[in-house]
Amino acid sequence: MKKFPIPAEERQKSLDALPYLESLPGEKLDTAFEKAHDAIFSEFDCLSCANCCKTASPIIEQEDMDGMARALNISRSVLITTYLTMDEDGDFVFKSTPCPMLQEDNRCKIYASRPEACRDYPHSRRKNMHAVLDLIEPNSAICPALNQIIQIIVES
Numbered sequence: 001m002k003k004f005p006i007p008a009e010e011r012q013k014s015l016d017a018l019p020y021l022e023s024l025p026g027e028k029l030d031t032a033f034e035k036a037h038d039a040i041f042s043e044f045d046c047l048s049c050a051n052c053c054k055t056a057s058p059i060i061e062q063e064d065m066d067g068m069a070r071a072l073n074i075s076r077s078v079l080i081t082t083y084l085t086m087d088e089d090g091d092f093v094f095k096s097t098p099c100p101m102l103q104e105d106n107r108c109k110i111y112a113s114r115p116e117a118c119r120d121y122p123h124s125r126r127k128n129m130h131a132v133l134d135l136i137e138p139n140s141a142i143c144p145a146l147n148q149i150i151q152i153i154v155e156s
């Protein structure tokens with residue numbers, strides 16, 4: 001399965017932008033991310049990428065599990081024993097990457113019931129973006145759209 005390489009210089013630009021993003025007032029930061037996120041994702045085709053599903057696991061909350069199990073037509077306990085493990089922080093994550101729900105065509109087998117963390121990824125359209133700026137460091141290595149979003153903000 002092809003992965004989407006992130007050029008090192010592209011990621012570095014996102015990391016270099018962090019002090020500027022941190023300096024923006026909360027409401028201004030949220031608005032800037034919202035506008036840039038909408039502009040990028042109106043054009044970006046995630047099905048041509050799926051790098052998040054190929055290289056990282058979402059945190060799977062208790063609230064996600066019943067819907068996931070239903071979508072797979074298995075019990076919650078079988079979902080946990082078959083697909084999930086607990087990481088060093090005590091969070092449930094998928095046992096393997098690429099995600100076992102990712103199909104050959106980059107579609108998610110449980111798309112309508114995917115975990116909340118998948119729905120929100122790359123966490124660039126939220127209230128209080130200040131609270132998630134620390135996620136830019138890991139996610140700038142995974143998500144090409146996130147790097148483009150940050151560049152739009154810096155250049156605007």
Ligand code: SF4
Nearest residue numbers: 046049050052143145
């Ligand atoms: S959210 Fe980012 S990493 Fe995931 S498929 Fe879309 S562009 Fe790729």
Ligand code: SF4
Nearest residue numbers: 053099101102108118
């Ligand atoms: S559950 Fe679906 S959206 Fe979430 S990582 Fe797996 S394939 Fe991607």
